[in-house]
Amino acid sequence: MIKNLAALENGTVTVSGWVDTVRDQKKVQFVVLRDESGAVQLVNPRTTDADGVVVADEPASTISALSQGSFVTVTGELKHDERVKLGGIEIKLASMELVTVAIPETPIAADSSLDKRMDWRFLDLRQPKQNLIFRIQTTFEHALRTYWVEHDFVELHTPKLMASASESRAELFEVEYFETKAYLAQSPQFFKQMAQSAGFGKVFEVGPAFRADPSFTSRHATEFTSVDAEISWIDSHEDVMQLHEELLVAGFAAVKAKHGDEVLALFGVEVTVPSQPFPRIPLAEAKEIVKNRGYEVPRDDDDMDPEGERQIAAYVAETYGHEFVFLTDYAASIRPFYHMRPEGDASVTNSYDLIFNGTEISTGAQREHRIDVLVEQAREKGLDPEELGGYLDFFRYGVPTHGGFGMGLARVLMLMLHQTSIREVTFLFRGPSRLEP
Amino acid sequence: MIKNLAALENGTVTVSGWVDTVRDQKKVQFVVLRDESGAVQLVNPRTTDADGVVVADEPASTISALSQGSFVTVTGELKHDERVKLGGIEIKLASMELVTVAIPETPIAADSSLDKRMDWRFLDLRQPKQNLIFRIQTTFEHALRTYWVEHDFVELHTPKLMASASESRAELFEVEYFETKAYLAQSPQFFKQMAQSAGFGKVFEVGPAFRADPSFTSRHATEFTSVDAEISWIDSHEDVMQLHEELLVAGFAAVKAKHGDEVLALFGVEVTVPSQPFPRIPLAEAKEIVKNRGYEVPRDDDDMDPEGERQIAAYVAETYGHEFVFLTDYAASIRPFYHMRPEGDASVTNSYDLIFNGTEISTGAQREHRIDVLVEQAREKGLDPEELGGYLDFFRYGVPTHGGFGMGLARVLMLMLHQTSIREVTFLFRGPSRLEP
Structure with missing residues (x-):
């Protein structure tokens, strides 16, 4: 070499x-x-x-x-x-x-549009910058997996073909499956929880997830690599956040050690290993902070919006000098039925979003493990417990307290390298109008 | 714990x-x-x-x-x-x-059928034997990935949604994709080769692959975890076989060190770290050996059949005391157009199947990198080069000599632990009539 x-x-x-x-x-x-x-x-x-x-x-x-x-x-x-x-x-x-011998005329040049470069991705990837992205990804993932393996996690390969919807019927790809229909998994959520009931204790998976999302933003893809973990015997989402930040520290430390100089030379970015603990701000408080900075989140529900996330990230950078922030305690109204709610306050959930350099990269939560509460929360969300079928069986036959997170790998890389689109950091991007090459 | x-x-x-x-x-x-x-x-x-x-x-x-x-x-x-x-x-x-609190009546017992146990897989997986299988899988995979990372391989996450068929139009799952159709990737073959043209050098992927195969054998699934590697600048398939055996030695050594005693206790199986080099037998010679043992392969083409694979494995076990054997130089008539053929003999290919304890676990080959030869071989197989579209572009714009393999993870585990079906070693099996849980 x-x-x-x-x-x-x-x-x-x-x-x-x-x-x-x-x-x-x-x-x-x-x-x-x-x-x-x-x-x-x-x-x-x-x-x-x-x-x-x-x-x-x-x-x-x-x-x-x-x-x-x-x-x-x-x-x-x-x-x-x-x-x-x-x-x-x-x-x-x-x-x-x-x-x-290559054809002399190359179809792309340094100033070609991103879309054109994606048409000729195999030539685009010959650039040292593009090559480095995937070496960084390799190092980052291996650091996460090494952490997991050293901490007795079990690696899962959950099925991507499912008989029914995992979380919602919206944004689901339908597959012709012999005499019936199958659906592509939107996340391994269902299966990670099953592993808890199966007594696996601590599990992880890095694999594809599929969303039939027709949007064309720089942060969304119809197929993306999801980094997932789920652990038993937690006291609250705090345990999940601790795991999450330890993993990111391991990943960033490995990238900095192996590629820090190259990242600085090719991307002009200093890789920073985040300090622990990452700042944690309850969502309601975060919205107050953002409001005091002069930005009123223009939403009727209790959620944050992308500009709000950028504002709170700016506040955290100024106040704590940190690139990450956990926004915690999301309102029950905007979280799925299986998120646990704290004792005595049914309005919020034991959940968080992780914001990195102003953009959400992950959602985590403690899951509700009590069958009666779970059924009640499902009904409250307008779901028919009958339709949840086998999912509820996990809880009927016993499950420990548990929680976990799902994280978009491309988003982490995009924000780490200060790129403006996940298309730049995805080997082959898939969107509503892109299935090739 | x-x-x-x-x-x-x-x-x-x-x-x-x-x-x-x-x-x-x-x-x-x-x-x-x-x-x-x-x-x-x-x-x-x-x-x-x-x-x-x-x-x-x-x-x-x-x-x-x-x-x-x-x-x-x-x-x-x-x-x-x-x-x-x-x-x-x-x-x-x-x-x-x-x-x-669990429901007192458990739906499965120690003597339940495999199908019934799969219905209640999360309870089935609570058995120490089942749990151990996935800890072994975790250890095995991590050993492979550690080998790859230490040898400068790049990890790929290739798309599972494709605009057209990867290898053949048969056994392909069709997906409703907005206004058009997509297909689920049968293997990352196409994309691994693309990475060679992109100058990635050495790549690997462990991810799902999909085959709309209606068969119900103990070795087939419609969704399975494929272990893939592809490397540049090889002289022949011998380089691929060397990589392949080094990986297996690393994987088996890690499993033996970490779980050898438990495997012996729970499965009654002594994990053996294979010695290098693995025996290599050209397919034509293997068929002669099998014939001399009294078994005539009942096929009209030049291929081996499952019983032939068991026979040659028995021969190798007796002769070399080895659980693995590379059957090499498969006839060009039964290999895809992109397998390279040796200089001066167009009847065979630079390819191999790897047999472990009598069953095929992997196919590997040197790929044809010369565009003119590739087009000629495609035509000979009745393929229209026009239809190969973007695939041929890789070769037109330059590609190094290269080769690689794909290996079924569940098959390795099944044969390592002397199990009779991949259903036992798959977290959640998917077959023609099984999409749940």
């Missing part, structure tokens, strides 16, 4: 990659060769005959005809030379083998 | 779990309490009044009414006593708090 060249002594090397740029000058040819780990300059002084005329020998002819994006394997003499801007090394070419 | 009790000194402890069994005797009550980590005996000597008559005090009354599966939190005196069969400890109860 190219990143390993700098540590080698001068001598013969063989490397493979794709052609980034070619400068075909009269006396010398330069090629910048790239692989997933970096870039290196190849140099080929032209041969001249006795009369000083340039000879069309190899690899000179191959280089002259080289199109950007072609994949090649080259052999040559590695030379350390601090005058070379690109990493202080270059390779004087002996031979070049063409593996695949 | 219960597993931590044995290391504690005698004294007051609080533990939570579900009720496994109750023995409500005249003078003393015993409860076996279970959590995800183990089981412990609770003991409660009955109180008698001055006349020697048993008093209905607490927690005695609660225990008498206790239904199996109820979740409770108890406090009492931990006592080490080697006469206690269950781990040499017991807890003399001081108090018991009921968290959720």
Whole structure:
């Protein structure tokens, strides 16, 4: 790999990659060769005959005809030379083998629109910035999973095909399933709770979730990677928040350690490992704070809106110097029936949203585990307990106190890298009008 | 957690779990309490009044009414006593708090059919054996991912919603997608190859795959967890096989180290870490070997059949003492158009199936990266290159030599634990007639 060249002594090397740029000058040819780990300059002084005329020998002819994006394997003499801007090394070419020749005209350029770049995502992803995003994602996820495994969590692969709706009948994709219909899971919620009743204790899953959401915002996708955890024997949503912040600290610390310098160089962003505990503000109080800053949330229900989230994040940044804030105790009126409500106050729930740099990335809660209360809350929301079917069985046959969260992976990456759309940080985005490539 | 009790000194402890069994005797009550980590005996000597008559005090009354599966939190005196069969400890109860009371009648018993147990999977999963399966799965996957991360692989989350078929139009689930149709991905094949053209180098994914396969065998599901890897710059499928066996060694070694004793105790199976290299036998030779053992594969094409796979596995076990065998060089006639064929022999492919304990768990191959050869092979298979659309663009704009494999996670677990069906090792099985729970 190219990143390993700098540590080698001068001598013969063989490397493979794709052609980034070619400068075909009269006396010398330069090629910048790239692989997933970096870039290196190849140099080929032209041969001249006795009369000083340039000879069309190899690899000179191959280089002259080289199109950007072609994949090649080259052999040559590695030379350390601090005058070379690109990493202080270059390779004087002996031979070049063409593996695949790319079409010379590239359909996208640096200034292409995001939509155009998505049409040609496999070329777009060749950029070092785009490549780095997915290395960061890999590191982040592995840090979370390592935390989970070290803390005795069980990894789940819950089904994405369901016989009925998981939470609501809205925004559900319908699948032709032999003689019947199936639906794509909107979240693993139902199954994570089942694992609690099954005595799994602590579970996690990183997998796809599907929402037939026709909106075109920069934060929504019809298919996204959901990061989920659920734990038994909690006292309240506070236990879930503690788990959540420990995971994020582990994830951000790993990203900073492995990619901090690159993120600064390519994105101009300093990765900050958040300090614990993250600030916690009850939603009602947050709305007061926002109001005092001159912003009245224009909603009839008790919910926050995106601008309100940005305002409270600005307040938290100014007051606590923190990029994260838990907004807690959401009103029962805007939370699902299975969120637990605290003893003696049925108007709020043991729940939270986690805001990162002004945008919601996650919802968590303690779940109601008492069958009678659960049925009552479902009825209050206009749901027929009969329709909840097997879900209620978990509670009838015993379940511990429990809670958990679901978090959008792309949102975390978008906000970590100060990107304006999850499209930039999703390998292949899926939206109402995009199913390709 | 219960597993931590044995290391504690005698004294007051609080533990939570579900009720496994109750023995409500005249003078003393015993409860076996279970959590995800183990089981412990609770003991409660009955109180008698001055006349020697048993008093209905607490927690005695609660225990008498206790239904199996109820979740409770108890406090009492931990006592080490080697006469206690269950781990040499017991807890003399001081108090018991009921968290959720289970319905007394459990719908499944030890001798229930697999189908009935699947109906009540969350109760079925409370068995220590079932719980262990998913702890093994967690350990196995984490070992694979750790190998990948340490070797600079990038983790992918490829879309499961596609505009068109990935490999064939058969066995494809159709999704209502706003004004159009989408299809569920049968494998991440297409996207893994795209990542090669994008210069990602080495990639992996563990995620769901979907096949509208109407068959009811013990090895097939309509939704399953696929373990996939793809790597650039290979010389042949030999490089893929080497990666594959290194991963399996890492996975099996981790499972043996962490769960070997439990697997032996609960499944009667000695986990064996396979030795490297795994035996490799070209398919044509394997068919000869099987024939010499007296089994003629009853197929008109060049493929192996399940009985043939068992026969060759028996041969390998006898000859090499190995549970794994790579069958290599499958005939081009039975492999997809994108499998590369070796120089000078268009009749076979640079491909393999991996057989574990007599059953296929994986298919791997070097992919054809030369656009002209690829188009030719597609035509030969009766495919219209026009219909392959964007897939061919990867090759037109440059791609390195590459290859990879896809492996069924449940099959590995089934065969590792000598189970007869993937239903036993899948959290929630999905088949032609099963979408619930």
